[in-house]
Amino acid sequence: xxxxxxxxxxxxxxxxxxxxxxxxxxxxxxxxxxxxxxxxxxxxxxxxxxxxxxxxxxxxxxxxxxxxxxxxxxxxxxxxxxxxxxxxxxxxxxxxxxxxxxxxxxxxxxxxxxxxxxxxxxxxxxxxxxxxxxxxxxxxxxxxxxxxx
Numbered sequence: 001x002x003x004x005x006x007x008x009x010x011x012x013x014x015x016x017x018x019x020x021x022x023x024x025x026x027x028x029x030x031x032x033x034x035x036x037x038x039x040x041x042x043x044x045x046x047x048x049x050x051x052x053x054x055x056x057x058x059x060x061x062x063x064x065x066x067x068x069x070x071x072x073x074x075x076x077x078x079x080x081x082x083x084x085x086x087x088x089x090x091x092x093x094x095x096x097x098x099x100x101x102x103x104x105x106x107x108x109x110x111x112x113x114x115x116x117x118x119x120x121x122x123x124x125x126x127x128x129x130x131x132x133x134x135x136x137x138x139x140x141x142x143x144x145x146x147x148x149x
Contacts, residue, residue: 017076023056084100
């Protein structure tokens, strides 16, 4: 969501099993299935469907300027792969380029040795490509730099 809210701040973004479409948390995944999980969602996110949509990264894909890498284990029961599908649709509709790594045998995280090797290789290549000096991010002004201290 940071890449959508502050599009000139980021050169790239990596989404790892992200809840990109907040209403989906109430329909897919395992959080909503327990009394405690449902109470957590209600307390943290609320139940207002229009607010959930407004706060969802899928609704702001057009604003994203940074390169994006989406990572999702396709057996994830916590943050369902449905979030990845929704974000990909939104990025496609917005005409944004992005990369995806979706290992079929992984859940909420990347744990298999070969999958971890591939994941970290992708992340390092992605960061190397996007964090070169003079890249697309806006250089902070003196005033911005002073406020960061």
